Amino acid sequence: GYTPGPGSEEEWSELYPLEKEALDYFINNAGSPNGVIDGGLAIFASGNEYAAMPAFPAAYSKCISVSAVAADFTPASYTDYGKEVTISAPGGDTEYYNPVGENDPEIWDVGIHSGSILSTLIKDGQPAYGYMDGTSMACPHVSGVAALGLSYAVKLRRHFKASEFVELLKKSAKPLDPYYSNGAVKRFYRNHLTHGASATKVELSRYVGKMGEGLANAGELLNKIDGSGSDMVVPNVYVSESATSTVDLASYFVNGENLTYTCTSADTTIATVKVTGTLMEVSGVKTGATRITVKVSNGTEQTITVTVRKKANDNGWM
CATH class of the missing domain: 2.60.40.1080 (Immunoglobulin-like)
Known part of the structure; x- marks a missing residue:
């Protein structure tokens, strides 16, 4: 049921010119030359279509595109990936961790982790917590890491251009490619709710160089903030x-x-x-x-x- 979106930046800009214009305005004009960051950070989930290219606007070269990994650093079974990805973060992977034929836990059942990410939800019109999967779970991890880094930069009175900070975020990432080499294979049950479902076998080598610079690493980013950028x-x-x-x-x-x-x-x-x-x-x-x-x-x-x-x-x- 997957319907591909734009296949290139040129096609996307032609089909959605106002979307690109809004992003360009934010990226170029947010922040302040006298504040912690000059420019804006546009961070988007790569998409959950198991496609070899992130969806737009995540695939836009000026955006930060986030793919999802499971707890063992393998690519989440659903995540979009590709050379356009900037960085990865935990996104949960129920298909990977749930045994075949076993029902998924209710998403608000906080007693069952099932390899997923604890998130905010709405239950019966009220705010709640529960477990979910998706690059939309990975994306806020990266947003949070970036915000933590910028708050630390404020304390140290460091100033960054947006492009400088993106490079620092990438350089601080934990490399993932070593986990995907030497013939490593991931198995999961895409239709695990069906008894007798066939396992999906993925050669992890196909993800080498296509999950961004690696896994978002808050501690390493904070270490790199001191001495980087310029004085306010x-x-x-x-x-x-x-x-x-x-x-x-x-x-x-x-x-x-x-x-x-x-x-x-x-x-x-x-x-x-x-x-x-x-x-x-x-x-x-x-x-x-x-x-x-x-x-x-x-x-x-x-x-x-x-x-x-x-x-x-x-x-x-x-």
Whole structure:
């Protein structure tokens, strides 16, 4: 019953131009050049059709495509795979772990694991927990690992371009190809509910190089965050005449909450500055531009540009 979707990026972009446009906008414009990440991470499940290519939009070269593995690192019996896959994560595999002829457990039966992933569900209109399979179970593992890495980067005041962070996510992955070589075989019962169902035999060598860079690895990603990327920088300020803009300097320096700051304006006829605790308050005096130097008690300093306009709504651009 599987109906193939677009077979190439070109075909997908022609059939779904608005989908591609929305993804491109997010990937290119999310985040901030002064925050933890500049750009957006679009993470998608590869699909559950046992196809040798992820479904779109996961297959889009600018997206992070996630395939699913079972608990023993073998590809989940249903997962899409292929050279377009970025990374893999646990997705559950009931077909692999349930004996032939044995009914599947009720999905909300938390007492039976059956090789599946504990997930949130709706039962009788109420929130619940239960076990499920799918690349849609693997995808949030990767999203969570990425979010954990970015939260740690915030603590270390590290800044990444989205492309840099994707490469770090890939480099931190646990290699899977060694599990798929040397004639390794996986057997499972695709129709395991039917007594006498025939086993499906899969040569794992067909998955070599097609499950992404490997298995998402949170611990290794955190280890690589420190020393990667670049230092966060204090943002430039846009302010209107007779108005004040406030920046929390603690957000841009490691242990910033416990540091002290001295700020000076190069031209106080254009903008003045004062510091209260960790808050830098910049006040516009007259239209023009000047520089503010931020000196920190840890021995570092940064210089930013202040632009003053008669009206500076929406950061001065509208």
